Amino acid sequence: MLLKVTKIKSGYGKVSILHGVDFNVLPGQIITVLGPNGAGKSTLMKAIAGQLPVSSGTIEFSGTLTNGLSAQEVNKLGIGYVPQEQNVFAELTVMENMKVAAMPFKDAGSRVDRVMDHFPILKERAAQMASTLSGGERQTLAISAALVAEPKVLLLDEPTAGLAPIFVDRIIEWITELASEGMAVVWVVEQDPEKILTVSQMTCFIEGGRSTAWLESEILLEPGRLQQMLLEDKKCSK
């Protein structure tokens, strides 16, 4: 198991939001995280990324317990995180954003080159301020900056929300390619879940801060099934 999340509880100060979330990730898997607004999906990503304290339960990454580690330590171990908002430095250029992401690494230059070589769109815009990028370009930069660390698991918090369909398709294609090379992805999805379910193996439903169902993503592509799951009371079937 690459990532094993067991009964985790977390929140903001005294406000408890996650009341027990479980799921597992194998190398190369794309895991979809679905649930209503306010269910705790972003909070879950922050807790795994080490940005929020975990009050109970465990997060194991390649057999190492990551509870209590700082966000930097978690990232260094191999867990990348692309938050929903404020995921680039708006007042820096594309290239500067990439360099900041590569700063902790000795081979920073070659890491930046490797990722940039993959994305002509970023190379063309290397000197452009991140604040002036389109939504799709910005998300491409945010994901690229996370990839500089060469994560084994990438946490994506709604990276395609509000993007034009061409960017959505491009990001899905790109992430699928990375997964086929062995990187695992935990993908919080709101918009067009069907598109992502098509490339995902397992789905975790979060509701009221709890994982309420764990099932194969292809099941959710059966007509009416996803709508039924989003409406019905669910029991954790893990």
Ligand SMILES: Nc1ncnc2c1ncn2[C@@H]1O[C@H](COP(=O)(O)OP(=O)(O)OP(=O)(O)O)[C@@H](O)[C@H]1O
């Ligand atoms: N910094 C914060 N302090 C206190 N409560 C917060 C904070 N951030 C989020 N919350 C609360 O935590 C709960 C879960 O929020 P979260 O953003 O994790 O949900 P979500 O499932 O990602 O929702 P959405 O789909 O709308 O993005 C919400 O009730 C929200 O108001």
